[in-house]
Amino acid sequence: MLLDDYFQTYLPIIENQLKAAVNTIDRPYLAELRYMLQYHMGWEGDGAGPEARGKRIRPILVLLTTMAAGGEWQNALPATCAVELIHNFSLIHDDIEDNSPLRRGRPTIWKKWGVAHATNAGDAMFTLAHIEIFRLIKILPFETVIKAAELLQRTCLHLTQGQYLDLAYEQRSDLTAIDYWPMISGKTGALLAACTELGSMIALAPEPICQAYRQFGFSLGLAFQAQDDFLGIWGDTALTGKSTENDLVTGKKTLPIVYGLSKQGKFFQRWSDGPITPTDTIGVAHILSEEGAKEFVLSQVSQLTAEAIQSLEAANPGGEAAVILRQLAERLLTRQS
Amino acid sequence: MLLDDYFQTYLPIIENQLKAAVNTIDRPYLAELRYMLQYHMGWEGDGAGPEARGKRIRPILVLLTTMAAGGEWQNALPATCAVELIHNFSLIHDDIEDNSPLRRGRPTIWKKWGVAHATNAGDAMFTLAHIEIFRLIKILPFETVIKAAELLQRTCLHLTQGQYLDLAYEQRSDLTAIDYWPMISGKTGALLAACTELGSMIALAPEPICQAYRQFGFSLGLAFQAQDDFLGIWGDTALTGKSTENDLVTGKKTLPIVYGLSKQGKFFQRWSDGPITPTDTIGVAHILSEEGAKEFVLSQVSQLTAEAIQSLEAANPGGEAAVILRQLAERLLTRQS
Numbered sequence: 054m055l056l057d058d059y060f061q062t063y064l065p066i067i068e069n070q071l072k073a074a075v076n077t078i079d080r081p082y083l084a085e086l087r088y089m090l091q092y093h094m095g096w097e098g099d100g101a102g103p104e105a106r107g108k109r110i111r112p113i114l115v116l117l118t119t120m121a122a123g124g125e126w127q128n129a130l131p132a133t134c135a136v137e138l139i140h141n142f143s144l145i146h147d148d149i150e151d152n153s154p155l156r157r158g159r160p161t162i163w164k165k166w167g168v169a170h171a172t173n174a175g176d177a178m179f180t181l182a183h184i185e186i187f188r189l190i191k192i193l194p195f196e197t198v199i200k201a202a203e204l205l206q207r208t209c210l211h212l213t214q215g216q217y218l219d220l221a222y223e224q225r226s227d228l229t230a231i232d233y234w235p236m237i238s239g240k241t242g243a244l245l246a247a248c249t250e251l252g253s254m255i256a257l258a259p260e261p262i263c264q265a266y267r268q269f270g271f272s273l274g275l276a277f278q279a280q281d282d283f284l285g286i287w288g289d290t291a292l293t294g295k296s297t298e299n300d301l302v303t304g305k306k307t308l309p310i311v312y313g314l315s316k317q318g319k320f321f322q323r324w325s326d327g328p329i330t331p332t333d334t335i336g337v338a339h340i341l342s343e344e345g346a347k348e349f350v351l352s353q354v355s356q357l358t359a360e361a362i363q364s365l366e367a368a369n370p371g372g373e374a375a376v377i378l379r380q381l382a383e384r385l386l387t388r389q390s
Numbered sequence: 391m392l393l394d395d396y397f398q399t400y401l402p403i404i405e406n407q408l409k410a411a412v413n414t415i416d417r418p419y420l421a422e423l424r425y426m427l428q429y430h431m432g433w434e435g436d437g438a439g440p441e442a443r444g445k446r447i448r449p450i451l452v453l454l455t456t457m458a459a460g461g462e463w464q465n466a467l468p469a470t471c472a473v474e475l476i477h478n479f480s481l482i483h484d485d486i487e488d489n490s491p492l493r494r495g496r497p498t499i500w501k502k503w504g505v506a507h508a509t510n511a512g513d514a515m516f517t518l519a520h521i522e523i524f525r526l527i528k529i530l531p532f533e534t535v536i537k538a539a540e541l542l543q544r545t546c547l548h549l550t551q552g553q554y555l556d557l558a559y560e561q562r563s564d565l566t567a568i569d570y571w572p573m574i575s576g577k578t579g580a581l582l583a584a585c586t587e588l589g590s591m592i593a594l595a596p597e598p599i600c601q602a603y604r605q606f607g608f609s610l611g612l613a614f615q616a617q618d619d620f621l622g623i624w625g626d627t628a629l630t631g632k633s634t635e636n637d638l639v640t641g642k643k644t645l646p647i648v649y650g651l652s653k654q655g656k657f658f659q660r661w662s663d664g665p666i667t668p669t670d671t672i673g674v675a676h677i678l679s680e681e682g683a684k685e686f687v688l689s690q691v692s693q694l695t696a697e698a699i700q701s702l703e704a705a706n707p708g709g710e711a712a713v714i715l716r717q718l719a720e721r722l723l724t725r726q727s
Contacts, residue, residue, distance in 0.1 A: 078551070082572060086554040146513060150506035169487035169557050172509055176483060177550040179513070180543055183520065187540045195532035202539055203524045206517055213514040214415070217423040220506050235419060 056380045060113065063126070067112045070134045072096065074181050089174040090181075093145060093162055100159040107157065110385070111136045111248050117378050118252025118266055121370035131188035132251045135205055138182035140244060143212055145175035150220060179209070193255065201254055208247040215239020222306040226324060229315035230349075233308055237278045238271075245274030253368070265368035269361050269378075276357035277385050282307035283350045284388075286338050299334045308353065309346040316344050358386050393717045397450065400463070404449045407471045409433065411518050426511040427518075430482060430499055437496040444494065447722070448473045448585050454715050455589025455603055458707035468525035469588045472542055475519035477581060480549055482512035487557060516546070530592065538591055545584040552576020559643040563661060566652035567686075570645055574615045575608075582611030590705070602705035606698050606715075613694035614722050619644035620687045621725075623675050636671045645690065646683040653681050695723050 071094060078087040091097040095105030112133030119129040147153070148161040149171050155161065163171035186205050189198045218236035222228060249270030253263040285300035286309055300307045313320035320340050323329070329337050341347065361382055370378060408431060415424040428434040432442030449470030456466040484490070485498040486508050492498065500508035523542050526535045555573035559565060586607030590600040622637035623646055637644045650657035657677050660666070666674050678684065698719055707715060 078547075080551075080572075082569075083551055083554065085558065086551065146509050150509055152506075168505060169489075170554070172483050172487055172512075173550050173553045173557065175509075176516070177547060177554070179516065180547040180550060183543045184540065184547065187536065187543070190536060195536060198536055199524065199527060199532060199539075202536075203521065206520045206524070210415075210514060210517040210521065213510050213517060214417075214420055214423065216510050217420065217507070217514070220510065221422065232419075235417075 056377050056384065059117070059377055060109075063113065063116055064109055066130070067109060067116075067133050067137070068106075070130050071137060074134050074138060074185050077181070077184075078177070086174060086177060089162055089166060089170065090178055092165070093141060093156075093174070093178075095157070098159075105157050105159055107140075109137060110381075111140055111244065114245065114248040114270065114381065115252040115255075117374045117381065118249045118270075118370075119255045120372065120374035121378055122253040122256035122258040122262065122266065122368070123371055124252075124256025124258075128189075128192045129252060129255050131185050131192075132201065132255060135182045135185040136244060136248050136251070138178055138185060139205070139209060139212075142175050142178040142182060143216070143244075145171060145178060147216065149175075150216065189255070193257070197254060197257070201251055204247055204250060204254075208243045211239045211243035213239075215241075215243065219306070223304075225306075226314055226321070228306055228311040230308065230312055233306070233311045234275070236306070237275055237308075241278040242271045242274040245277070246271035249273075258368075262368050265364050269364035269368060272357050272361035272364060273382055273385065276354050276361055279308050279350055279354045279357060280386055280388070282309055283347075283354065286310075286334075286341065287347060299331065299338075301329045301334050301337050302331055304328070309341055309350050312346045312349050313341045313344055318344055320344055320346075354386060358382065393714050393721065396454070396714055397446075400450065400453055401446055403467070404446060404453075404470050404474070405443075407467050408474060411471050411475060411522050414518070414521075415514070423511065423514060426499055426503060426507065427515055429502070430478060430493075430511070430515075432494070435496075442494050442496055444477075446474060447718075448477055448581065451582065451585040451607065451715075451718065452589040452592075454711045454718065455586045455607075455707075456592045457709060457711035458715055459590040459593035459595040459599065459603065459705070460708055461589075461593025461595075465526075465529045466589060466592050468522050468529075469538065469592060472519045472522040473581060473585050473588070475515055475522065476542070476546060476549075479512050479515040479519060480553070480581075482508060482515060484553065486512075487553065526592070530594070534591060534594070538588055541584055541587060541591075545580045548576045548580035550576075552578075552580065556643070560641075562643075563651055563658070565643055565648040567645065567649055570643070570648045571612070573643070574612055574645075578615040579608045579611040582614070583608035586610075595705075599705050602701050606701035606705060609694050609698035609701060610719055610722065613691050613698055616645050616687055616691045616694060617723055617725070619646060620684075620691065623647075623671075623678065624684060636668065636675075638666045638671050638674050639668055641665070646678055646687050649683045649686050650678045650681055655681055657681055657683075691723060695719065 075087060075090045075094065088097060095101055115133045115136055116126050116129050120126050144156060145162055148156055149163045149168055153161055154164045162174055183205060186202050187198065189201055215236050215238065219240060222232065222236065246267045250263055250267035253266040282300065285307055300310065314324060323337055323340060362379065365378060412424060412427045412431065425434060432438055452470045452473055453463050453466050457463050481493060482499055485493055486500045486505055490498055491501045499511055520539065520542060523539050524535065526538055552573050552575065556577060559569065559573065583604045587600055587604035590603040619637065622644055637647065651661060660674055660677060702715060
C-alpha cells in the first residue's frame, strides 16, 4: 500500500470514531451544541464535506506510528480521536483569538454563533478529546493509560503557552528566530510529538523507542511549520488559495518575518513604516529574499527534516508502516500548498 | 473544631498547593501568562487578597469528604487543587461569555488583557487542573486515579453543557422550571457532585458510599444555586453587595424568573414589555412573590437540602468531619449573602 491507500482505508474509520465521540452529546436539548461541533468538523451545514475537514494528518500519524512500532492499529483509535479533537478545539479558540471569520472557506463558529457559544463549544470539544483517551483502559495497562492521558494534558498546556507567545508577539517587532521556536514548539511541535509518542506507547514500545518517535514527531512538526511559513510568503498563491492572506499582509510573526526583523535592514524599515498591502507583497518578499530569509528558512526546513528522519531511524520502525511514515514526512515537507 | 477552624487550618495549605500548580508555568518568557492566572486567583495585582479569592468552598468540601469517609486529608490535596482550578477556569470563560467587566470587584481577565488572552488563559487554567489530578498516582491505585481523572473530565463536559443552556436561554421567554434544572445540574451541580465523589474515592470508600456522597454534593449544589437565585431577587442588597445587579435587571434565567415566566401572568406580561430597571425591582419582585415564586423557590431549597442531608446520612460519615459537613451544608443554605 502507498500513503494514499492508507488514507483511503483508515480515514473513514477515523471519521466514524470522531463522529461517535461528538455524538455522545446526545440529549435533545443539546442538539444545537452538538451541531456546532459537527459543523466545525465539516460534517454538517453549508459547505460540509472533505474540503471542510482538514487533512486529518494527526490521527493518521498516530495510527502509522502504532503500526511501525509493532502494535495493532485498532488499539490506536481512541488516541487518533483524541489528538484530532484537540487539534480542532485549538482551531475553534484560535479563530476567536485571531478574529478569523473563515476556516477552510466556511464561516467560523464564533462568526456564526458569536464568541460566547464558540468559546464554550471549544471547551466542549476539549473535554471530549480527553474523555476519548480513557477508552484506552480496555486496551492498555492502567499505568500506560495514565501516562497517555497525562501526556495529552501536558501537550495542551504546551499548546496554550505557544498560543500565548503568538498573541504576545503581535505587538512586537524586536523578535528574532530565538523567540520563534518556543512559540512553534508549543503551537505545532507539541501535538505532533504527542501523536508519535502516543502511537508508540500504544504499541507498548520501550521508553527509549517512544522518545525517539516523540522526537521524530516534534522535529517533523517544526519542519512542517517552517515550510508552512515559507509558503505563507513565497508559495504559489493559486495552490495555497490564500492570495489576500499572504503572511506579509496579515503580519503574522512567521520564521522568515522574524528573521527579516532581526536583520534590522531594509525589511525591518519597510515593516516599521506601516501595514503591507496585497500589492506590496511581491516587492517586500523580494527584499526579504535578498536579506537571506528565503535561504535561511529553507536551510532550517531541510535541517529539521534530516533530524526528523534521523529520529525515525533511531526508533527502528518496522513493516510497511515504516515506509509510509517516511513518505508522509517527505510529502509534508515538499508540498506546495 | 468548628467549620471556621477548618477553614483557618486548611485554607493556607490549599492556597499554597494552588500557587504551586500555577507556578509550574515557570519559563521567564511566560511570566505574563502566569501573572494573568495569579491575578485571577486573587494573589497578585490591584485588589489582591482574601476578598478577591472567593470562598474556596469546593476544595474544603473535597477535604471534609475525604476525612468523613475515613481517609487522610493530605491525600486529597491534588483533588482540592483540581476542582478549584476548574471552578476558576469556568469563571474566566464565563466572564467572557457573559461580557462581565468585574469579578469579585476587580476587572476580569478579558477586560484587562482582551478576549484573546483571556480565552487562552482559561484554557491554560483548565489544563493545569487536569494535570493536578494525576498527582494522585503517588497515593491511589492506578485504576482509581483513572476513575478520578475521567470523572473530572466528564464533570467539565457537563459544565459546558450547562453553560450552553444558559447562553441558549438568554433569548427565550418560553421557559419553565423543567428547563432550569438541566442548566443548573451542569453549571453548579456537576462540580459539587464531583467534589464529594472525589473526596470519598480518595478515602477508597466502597462504590455505594461514593455514590451517596456524590448525591449529597449534587443536591447541595442545586440547593445552593436555588438559594443564590432567591437572594438574587429578594436578598438584602446591602449584604450581597449587588444593588444594581438584581437578577431582574440583568435578565438571568434564574429559578424564580423561569417559574414566573411559566405562569404566563402579570410577571410574564411585565417581562415581555421590556427591560426592568433598578427602580422597578421592588415592584416586580412583589409581583413575582404574589404569583407564588418566592414560596416555590424556598420550598425547592428546603426539599433539596433535605435530600442532601439524607444522602449525607446514607453515606454514614464519621468523626468530626461529619459534623462539619452538616454545618457547611447548613451555612450554605441559610446564608444571606
